Amino acid sequence: MGDTARLVNIAREAGLRVATAESCTGGMLAAAITETPGASSVFEWGVVTYANAAKRSLLGVSAESLDAHGAVSEEVAAEMARGARDRSGAEIAISITGLAGPGGSDHKPEGRVCFGVATRNGIATETVEFGARGRDTVRALSRDRAIALVIAAIEAQARP
Structure with missing residues (x-):
């Protein structure tokens, strides 16, 4: 069973629903789940x-956090996850x-991706430095990491 099939199966068993808020992956996570x-x-x-502007209007991310x-x-990943939930x-x-x-800077290098997971227990965040491995690879790795984070969140929520 692939990871997205596992995600769907354990979410169904736990009676939990999932939402996604994506930026750099452009919908790849939602597409993977819905396949x-x-x-x-x-x-x-x-x-x-x-x-x-979309982060602000659709998810309620604050201009202050973005600035x-x-x-x-x-910080923005947390607000995106909270807004989606x-x-x-x-x-x-x-x-x-x-x-x-391609691109990036010394302060924010190419391949840096931030994740947020919002559940009834709060919001967890993490940053992964995938490195300058190419746009397609970073996006695919980001999708896969997000799937793993959702699975972990479902498993945590399903525990009594």
Whole structure:
């Protein structure tokens, strides 16, 4: 069983719904989940907020966070995940925001991706430095990491 099939199966068994908020992956995570038969029973919705204005209007990310930390930050990833969970009604929401490349800077290098996971227990974030491995590779690795984070969140929520 592939990881997305596992995600769908354990979410269904736990009675949990999932929402996604993506930036650099442009909907790859939502597409991967919804390619799985039965996904409609657990996937609430996904939104691609590539522009900062979309992050603000669709997910409620604050202009202050964007100004202070930039779109590629754990602060913004947390606000994206919170906004997706609150607005979708899903029990678990995952966000992805990063620099897939090419480009970057010393302060925010290519391959840096921030994730947020919002559940009833709060919000967790992490940053992964995938490195300058090429846009397609960074995006695919980001999608795969997000799937693993959602699976871990579902497993944590399903525990009594």
